[in-house]
Amino acid sequence: MKQAIIFDMDGTLFQTNYILEPALAATFDYLREQGLWKGATPIDQYRKIMGVPLTVVWQTLCPEHDKSQHQESNRYFQQALIEQIENGTGSLYEQVEETLNQLAAHYPLYIASNGQMPYLQAIVKQYKLMKWIERVYSIDTVPSGNKSELVANVIRENSITSGFVVGDRASDIKAAQDNGLTAIGVHFDFAQPEELQQADFVVKSFAAIVQKIRA
Template identity: 35%
Template sequence: MAIAITKPEAMIFDLDGTLFQTETLLLPAYRATFDRLREEGLYEGETPPEKYVLSGLGMLLEHIWQMVMPEVDQAVHRRADELLLKLQIEGMERGDGKLYDGVAHTLQGLRSRGIRLFIASNGLEDYVKGVIRYQGLETLFEPGGLYSAGEYRTRSKADLVRMLLDRHGVSSAWMVGDRSSDVEAGHANGLFVVGCDYAGFRKEGELDQADVRIADFSELLKLVDET
């Protein structure tokens, strides 16, 4: 059942595929990760097709590696975690990675309207905080408001969002994201869900249960102002 739209006290954003064009940072680091795994004798053969890692965006990393290289030991998955994070951080430091059009302006507009802004991501802590820092968005989000499954060891995004709401005393919020895990996390916590329909990483039908869908991030301002 759809949740009625009301003006929110806060907005909780997914990161990859919602605010950040993940592939602009991820794919070079993904290719370099497999170069390093081969050098270290931990992986043989060609780098798995990029479609596997892209289709897993929004999932926990352990589940992504199970799709990308299901035949290897979990120790290799953990080493891949380390390498991918290190290489992505190095990429951020070089200025790699892009936000979707209108993200910075829209977040500033939401903040100026008094809306509290948060992140809830299934990514690793240093990656999530690094993207926000290197993109110059830190001051727009609530202090301590960048939540990641990597930091809090949650098993689902619904649990992560519940923790965020409780810790920050948020009583009404919109969940904004591009994957079914965002829709499920929002509705599990009684939130209005905005589905972001522009990244293209998801499977068909993932956003069917969202309460509203947007084709451009800047549409959020219009939605808020019309509520």
């Protein structure tokens, strides 16, 4: 039997809120310069949907734009996020490094995220996560954009028989349930209490994950 732990990235390992506002502001400044946006940057609206596939992000924030413009906006936004990461603006959550080090001694660890791969790779490189993480999986590899399907790929490719999905949104919890794994919800920045109710366990600090896994 192979028991493993699969982590979400944004709002679970990485404090995306530190880089989200400046990157989104830069993107909407660009849209204003192009005459494609008027009014305030919809940061609060994005916070509410943080963690959904990027196609849904742009459909929600800019419903009047066509698919081509959504792709261009996302390209600009992704580059702005990566620049923020490389400039050291972001941060892992408190005790992530210590907890991953502790868990990696007993379990293989993976990341499965709705983020695009260059963005995920920037975080992994900046914070040297490959010391603990065996492989990173991006939603880029799943045409459906379905987190449950992404986690199923992690399970299949690594012969996982049991384990945990750790994340902050409903898609993480559903991905665990759909694949017969235990769902651990983290009640951090972007988490919604009504979504976390569906998790098997809920923690308010990253270090508390250790006790839930051993329970």
